[in-house]
Every structure is written in structure tokens, then in C-alpha cells.
Amino acid sequence: MKRHEFKGAEEEDHDLLELSLSSSSSSKPNLLPSPPLSLSSQCPSFPSLPHPNFPSASSSSSPNLQYSYSTQDLAYPTTLFPPPLSTHPLFFNNPQLITEPAPLLPTTQPRLSLSANPGQRAGLCLQSRISRNPNRRPRGAKSETIPPPFPWATDRRAMVHSLRYLRDNQMLTITGIVQCRTCESSYEMGFDLEAKFAEVSTFITINKCNMYNRAPKVWLSPILPICKNCGNSVRPVVSEKKRSINWLFLFLGQMLGCCTLEQLKYYCKHTGNFRTGAKDRILYITYLGLREQLQPSGF
Structure with a gap:
């Protein structure tokens, strides 16, 4: 009886030993190298974008609605990479508006470069003014x-012939029209060329130094x-x-003072x-200009 119990105890201990050995062998780490991972397994996976559902044209639920999709909405998904937005009026989201150059306005006149020499620039300016x-x-x-x-x-305007020309052509009397202030009668009056010219010329020669150009x-x-x-x-x-x-006629009668300032300026302009x-x-x-015209030799 006792011998049978001892044998049963040994068998039970042997079963426990085998169970412990099997559990320890299963818990050991696997020392063999693992196969390399693929590139698809190394990169993180992103959720797939949902395909936009375009409504059919024959939809009876919303016949008046129109949907427009731009290429920018498809190229930049708002879920992952939202496009840069700005409320400033000078900011353009469309890159084509920035890259396209502005059209050049047509110019009719040639442009002068600073590198051109002065003679070339003067020639271009003169050509544009011709x-x-x-x-x-x-x-x-x-x-x-x-x-x-x-x-x-x-x-010629405001020009008279010389004394020699007048003498040679027998123009010895210079006439003009005068009008009376009181009776308002008009008639022709004449001056002797030689006598009147000598009178005016002598007056200028005597009083020129005291006139002071006045x-x-x-x-x-x-x-x-x-x-x-x-x-x-x-x-x-x-x-x-x-x-x-x-x-x-006005010079010989010393009546040039009856002319207006504009009339006198007209004489100076054309002489x-x-x-x-x-x-x-x-x-x-x-006065001095008319005397010079009559007697160009000098005073």
C-alpha cells in the first residue's frame, strides 16, 4: 500500500517537471533574425480621400442648383494641405496672375539711353522735333x-529805305494822313525829307548824352x-x-509818341x-533805329 502511494507521487512530480520545462522553452525569445520590413510598411499610411460625388444633371430634387469645381480645389485638398488665404486685396491666390508679365505700352518716340553719347542724344531729340x-x-x-x-x-516789316535810295528815286516828300480833333476832318500832310531828317538827326546828336537811353x-x-x-x-x-x-512819316514829324506801346514793340520785334x-x-x-535805317553810316 505505501509502495503504491510513493510510486504515484513520483509520477506526479515527473509530470510537473515536464510541464515546467515545456513552459520555459516556450517563453524563450526567438534569436533568429526577422525578415526586413517593406517600404510600404515603414511609411505612415494616410487615410484615402473621398471621391467627390457630382450630382447628375437629371436630378429632380435640385434642378436649379449648379456646382462648379476649380482645379485649385482638387489640387489642394483642404483636409490635409489647405491653400494659403489672405484677406489683403494685393494678395493673389492664383500664381498665374503673378507670373504673367504686364503688357508694354506702345511708344512712338525713341527712348534715349544714358549710355548714348551726347551727340547721339542730341540727334534723336532733333529728329523728334522735326x-x-x-x-x-x-x-x-x-x-x-x-x-x-x-x-x-x-x-520787310517796319523797314524803310535809306536816304540814298530815296534821293535816287526822287522821293523827297513823305506824306501821311492826319485828323483834326475838333472838326474831325482828315487830310493828307507832307514833310520835306531833307529838312525834317536834318532836324531830327541834329536833335538826337545834341541830346543823346542826356537822354540816358530814355x-x-x-x-x-x-x-x-x-x-x-x-x-x-x-x-x-x-x-x-x-x-x-x-x-x-511819324519819324520825320516826331510823332512816334502817338503810337501805343504794343505798336512800338512791334517795330522792335521785327527789327x-x-x-x-x-x-x-x-x-x-x-527813334534811333529809324535813323540808323535812313543813314546806315552811323551817327
Whole structure:
């Protein structure tokens, strides 16, 4: 009896030993190298994007709705990579608007580069200012020559012939139209060329040093001739057209002071004289200029 119990105990211990050995062998780590992982297993997986469901055109539930999808919405999914947005009006989300260059405006005149030499730049400027029709004068320009308004006047504006020319052509009496202030009668008056010119020339030679480039009072307020009808003073009739003014008649009668400042400036303009200043200054230049035209040899 006791021997049978001892044998049963040994068998039970042997079973426990085998169970412990089997459990320890199963719990040991596997020392063999594991196979390499694939590239697909190393990269993290992202959830797949849902395909947009486009409504059919024959849908009866919403016939008036229209759906528009831009390429930007498909290229930049808002779930993963939202596109940069800005509320500033100068910010453009469309890159095509930034990359396209602005159109150049057409230019009619040649551009001058700073690298060009001064002669080339001057030539380009002169070329741009040349008129298309060189024979055509600018609008408002006056011709240099005019029909002579009087026999003693030349075809140039405000120019008279010299004393030699007048003597050779027997123009010894210079006439003009005068009008009386009182009786308002108009008639023709004449001056002797030789006598009147000598009188004016002598006056200028004596008083030139005391004039100081200014006309004296006797020229600014001239002594007017006497009317042959009523005995009052008469004034010379000065033409409204400046090119028809009888300059020689006014010079010999020392009545250039009856002209306006604009008329005197007209004379200085077309004779190449200085025409800026007061009336006494312009009147002095006019007297000396007419004397130089009559006697170019000098004073």
C-alpha cells in the first residue's frame, strides 16, 4: 500500500517537471533574425480621400442648383494641405496672375539711353522735333516779307529805305494822313525829307548824352501840327494793322509818341531790337533805329 502511494507521487512530480520545462522553452525569445520590413510598411499610411460625388444633371430634387469645381480645389485638398488665404486685396491666390508679365505700352518716340553719347542724344531729340512737312510754317507764324505799304517802305516789316535810295528815286516828300480833333476832318500832310531828317538827326546828336537811353518828354508828348481848317491840333492816323504803319512819316514829324506801346514793340520785334521796358525806353530805341535805317553810316 505505501509502495503504491510513493510510486504515484513520483509520477506526479515527473509530470510537473515536464510541464515546467515545456513552459520555459516556450517563453524563450526567438534569436533568429526577422525578415526586413517593406517600404510600404515603414511609411505612415494616410487615410484615402473621398471621391467627390457630382450630382447628375437629371436630378429632380435640385434642378436649379449648379456646382462648379476649380482645379485649385482638387489640387489642394483642404483636409490635409489647405491653400494659403489672405484677406489683403494685393494678395493673389492664383500664381498665374503673378507670373504673367504686364503688357508694354506702345511708344512712338525713341527712348534715349544714358549710355548714348551726347551727340547721339542730341540727334534723336532733333529728329523728334522735326516737322513732317518742312515747307509748312507753324500755325500763327507770319511771313517775313509783305507787300510794301508805301513807296518809301521795303518789303520787310517796319523797314524803310535809306536816304540814298530815296534821293535816287526822287522821293523827297513823305506824306501821311492826319485828323483834326475838333472838326474831325482828315487830310493828307507832307514833310520835306531833307529838312525834317536834318532836324531830327541834329536833335538826337545834341541830346543823346542826356537822354540816358530814355525818350525825352518832347517825344513822349509830341507837339502836334496845326489843322488848316480850324487851327487846332491834328493827330496822325495810325493804321490798326501794324504792318501798314507809316513809320517814316511819324519819324520825320516826331510823332512816334502817338503810337501805343504794343505798336512800338512791334517795330522792335521785327527789327531785332530790345523790346522789354517802359514806353520811353522803347520809344528811344525806335527813334534811333529809324535813323540808323535812313543813314546806315552811323551817327
